[in-house]
Amino acid sequence: MGVDLGPLIKNRRQVKVEELHGRAVAIDGYNALYQFLAVIRGEAGEPLTDSKGRVTSHLSGLYYRTLNLLEKGVKPVYVFDGRPPELKAQEIENRVKQREAARAKYEDALRRGDLESAKTYASMSTRLRDYMVSDAKQLLDALGIPWLQAPSEGEAEAAYMAAKGYVWASVSQDYDSLLFGSPVLVRNLTISGRRKLPKKDVYVEVVPEMLELQLVLGELGLTREQLIDLAILIGTDFNPDGIKGVGPMKAYNYIKKYGRLEEIAELRDELSSIDYVAIRNIFLQPDVVDPGELEWRPPDEERVVEFLCREHDFSEERVTNALRRLKSSSSARTESLDKWFG
Template identity: 40%
Template sequence: MGVKLRDLVVQKPITLPELAGKTLMVDAYNTLYQFITTIRSMDGGLFTDEEGNVTSHLMGLFSRCTNFAKHKLHPVFVFDGKVPKLKQSELDRRKDIKAEAGSLYEEAKAKGDVADMKKYAARTSRLTPSMVKDAKTLLGAMGIPVVQAPAEGEAQAAHMVAKGDGWAVVSQDFDSLLHRAPRLVINLNIAGRKRRGLSSVPVEPAIINLKQTLQKLELSQKQLIMLAMLVGTDYSKGVKGIGPKKALALIQKHKTEKVFAEAGWDDHNDTPWQQVYETFTTMPTTDEYDLQGKAYNKDQVYSFLMDRGFSPDRVKKTLESLPDTQQKRLGDW
């Protein structure tokens, strides 16, 4: 669900020219979910090829990555690995929500209510193994590096940025800050617009600096994690009635772990706060990754997208719009 820190962090606008030449660690699952939630037909259905393979995420990925190349951004897509044990209850909750949305979609379909069909269909979004595989295949053909995280992709992305192998994490969620990402870029949508309900609104990319945020809030990294836990994370419900601003006030008042007793943690959570905190601080990451990527193969990109039912003219036009170069990676343009 992503921790609710938007109202607390220090955000500053950043332009695409300012990001040119920088290596950006992209939260792959977060990005792909954006695509399968928003790139749908009028009745809410996902786009597919003739064999039923979902292509909505590939449409978004191809467009996003070719635009990254035109603006000289160097993306690295970081994929989730094994789900942390404490996240299972959150996944079960999401599964129930999707099941309910599926029922509401069928009701809207029976009524012929296209607007509600699209609204509820978006809430049923799921990434399947075959969809992830196709995404990795396309990225590989485009010469864009793929990193497989041992656990949470955001933790792995934060780890690589903290090491200096990337400049910032790219995600719409703020969880990477809890994993010590020095910088986080949000709203990195080349189109400059973001879906909100059935319409879209203009947005600008923004950079969030962890150090500046901690200084503004007068918090340590540990206290930031504690604050997020009170509000609610993927690993705990948090405390009912405590939002970001109230959590900040409590942390600033109590400063130590005593805040959990004062807030009534045990009355709202089955899992001890120590176990949740440890999940954040001991999240597995790896140094086994290749940031060079495979060689960009224009013919392979074209062939793969033709197999997935893309328009030949549109794909050719997009590929031809890119610089004609012998650079190894698409992102090197």
């Protein structure tokens, strides 16, 4: 779920798509696929599937989102989670239980014929299976988009890539990559702007926003080490409960007043059950790998059609239309991308 740093961070800036032109970004692949799976659903909340019953919602989202980014001159590299740290076990168990509870409510809502609730709970019961990730990687290969299997946390790997200059920014909805040291975090990376709020017929304009680590730290008057301590008080994936009764504001006040966890006398008992030294280490010395040279190739149209249309029953008209649009876009003909289509 990530750390709830949102309320503390005022220093966020809306990004225009033009500012992303020509830039490489590392996208948290699991984060992205989960969102597509949660959102792209039918009337009763069922995911899109092919004729063999395999889920394809995430492929649809990944395909059109990626082509849109390419059309705008953005060069994405997708980073997928590897083996989670031991300390993430509790968080993973929590998520499993939440999904199971949501699934029960989903089935109940279906029985009652309450489609609106069904859709909500279906979304909450989203599971990302291995085959879905595998399919996503196959699609990216066909599209000529690089992807990376992180040794551990994808967010950590993306942050490393940004910090080392392999990419300009990391992309995720979560704030964790700031804790992992990403100099720039982009949230809401989407081209088409408006999104419908659940329940009400209200539409909200969704614009990509950019958070810079140094500006955030400067705004809060904290070091990255202190921001990590603050996050531990609120609760991270590695101590999901945090400290009872301590949210973003109280956590901030504690760290501003005492500087670091060791000095907070009144929380000594609560903190004694949290292995915060190990958690700090996950954020400060994460298990990452050098990505090597990233290569963007032109989409292999034959392969894309074979995979999406032949194998997964996508409409060939829609799929080829999208590719044609990319080919005729100005971005595809300029700069480093001109080699794509001769």
